[in-house]
Amino acid sequence: MNVDTPIPLSVVIQEAEFDIAALQQSLLRESHQEGAVATFTGYVRVNNDDRSVNSLELEHYPGMTEKSIGDILHEACDRWPVLAAGVVHRVGLLQPGDPIVWVGISSMHREAAFSACEFVMDYLKTRAPFWKKERGPEGDCWVDAREGDRSRADRW
């Protein structure tokens, strides 16, 4: 890769819903070098650990959130031949069925795109300063960090 050309990396934190088609398009370059785009979208589940969820409130640490996700994207670029990468993460009040997070990676081949996308998602779960609070019939409840998320991130 030409070191003079920075890899386009985008990190957006927003309350509004996002347009998945437009985000996918944003990963494609006019040079048409990419042969693969892998994307992941996370949604609010209606049940979490047998608790029923009416809504989910997402808090974050403005400034650190953008920096930590930017660091994760740079690390992905060091490990795989990434052509472009983007993360959108929503904050505020969300309902079951709402998309929360989107990760997209373009590369020349699918292996790098798949791996980098999963890596970014695993690291995002364990390193980016977001906190979920569920609102359900039994009241409000901060979501606990999952050991499974940590072990998934540790395998990289």
Next chain:
Amino acid sequence: MLNVVFFARVKEQLGCASLQLPWDDALSSFAGLRFQLTELKGPKWEEVLSEENIILAVNHTVVDESAVLNDGDEVAFFPPVTGG
């Protein structure tokens, strides 16, 4: 001056999102910062800010207990993260 910020469960337990402390060399360690906050706010703060799984950050980077704090830093205390 030190800008100290709290998030999520920690913020709720303390009833405080942020505060500023005038700089003092005694604030250059987390132990010193905790001591001063406890003097100002009471023993509950010592308990909440010493929880085993609490995460510490200085100027938007996660650090460990041994980090050195400097005048002008932003210091954060928060619980394990649950994004994505």
